[in-house]
Amino acid sequence: MKKLAYLFIAITFIAFSSCSDNDSDPKGAGKTLNYYIDASSKTTWHYFSLKSGKEVGSGEETDVDNKKWFASNDWDFAVCRYAIRTNSGAATSIGSTGGIYTCEEGVKFTALETVPNGAIFTVDKAVEISGHGKSGEIIKSTAQVITFKANEDGSLVMPPVYLQSPVYIFKTADGKKVYKINFTQYINDDGISGHVKFEFAILY
Numbered sequence: 001m002k003k004l005a006y007l008f009i010a011i012t013f014i015a016f017s018s019c020s021d022n023d024s025d026p027k028g029a030g031k032t033l034n035y036y037i038d039a040s041s042k043t044t045w046h047y048f049s050l051k052s053g054k055e056v057g058s059g060e061e062t063d064v065d066n067k068k069w070f071a072s073n074d075w076d077f078a079v080c081r082y083a084i085r086t087n088s089g090a091a092t093s094i095g096s097t098g099g100i101y102t103c104e105e106g107v108k109f110t111a112l113e114t115v116p117n118g119a120i121f122t123v124d125k126a127v128e129i130s131g132h133g134k135s136g137e138i139i140k141s142t143a144q145v146i147t148f149k150a151n152e153d154g155s156l157v158m159p160p161v162y163l164q165s166p167v168y169i170f171k172t173a174d175g176k177k178v179y180k181i182n183f184t185q186y187i188n189d190d191g192i193s194g195h196v197k198f199e200f201a202i203l204y
Contacts, residue, residue, distance in 0.1 A: 032201045034184075039079045039145070040194030047075035050172055050179045050200065061138065067093070073173040081194050082145040082186065083138070087173035089123030090139045097175030099123045100143050103167040109182035112167060115203060121171050143168055145196050146186040162186055162193075169203065178203045 033053055037046045047069060049056045056074055059065030069075065070093045077098070078085040085091050087098035099121030103112065126139050149161035168181045185197035 030201060032199050034197065034199050036185075037079055037196045038194070039081055039196045040192065042081055045069070045078040045080045045085060047078045049074060050076045050170065050177070050202075066139070070094075076172045076179075077141075077170055079145060079196055080140075083140045084143040084145060085140045086124055086143075086170065088121075088141075088171075090126050091124035092173075096173040097171070098173045099171045100141050101169040101171075102143060103169065105166060107167050109167050109180060109199065112169075112180050113203070115169060115178055119169065121169075145183045145198075170200075 035048070035053070035055075037048070037055060039046055043061045044058050045061065045065075046058050047056050048054070057069075059069050061080065069078070070091055073087065073092075073094060073096050076087055077100075084100070086100050087096040089099075092098075101115070101119045101121050103116070122142055124139050124141050126137050129136060129138050144165055147163045147165050149157045149163055151157060165183050168183075170179050170181055172178070179200050179202050181198055181200045183196065183198045185195065187193050188195035
């Protein structure tokens with residue numbers, strides 16, 4: 001009878017421990033997950049939490065909405081069309097320490113298991129933009145959901161030719177975790193741009 005009692009206690013402890021692990025990290029470390037964001041709006045940022053594995057909200061490219069999100073550490077990166085923002089640098093007012101590292105050409109998402117030695121995570125900066133008779137400043141990272149094919153002189157091929165972006169490594173807002181991310185889609189089956197899909201997995 002005592003052996004059965006000990007066995008029951010041991011099983012109960014294991015089950016409880018497993019549930020606790022799932023509660024703290026419902027997605028499971030190291031698993032590759034996939035997500036879709038409708039980023040077709042040219043003015044809306046979609047904010048994503050890597051730990052939660054989901055979009056946690058959205059905001060317009062306005063001073064009011066930016067101020068709100070820059071004062072939050074609940075998100076790690078955001079997407080607006082093909083632009084990417086990380087919770088770092090000029091995109092935080094509370095000292096969040098996110099950032100992004102761009103992997104070298106040829107690095108495969110499935111083969112990437114560690115952060116390269118000497119990797120430098122860049123932070124967001126304010127950059128000047130212009131086009132279609134408009135100009136202004138926007139805070140974003142150097143990374144993009146997709147890249148554009150360019151001519152030899154550096155000008156973009158028109159109409160745009162979309163190329164897959166390199167694999168990226170994102171640091172979370174608290175600077176404690178890093179995730180690899182591979183953007184796999186920008187145009188949906190109907191040929192409409194701004195429909196973003198990506199796969200991601202924790203590295204540590």
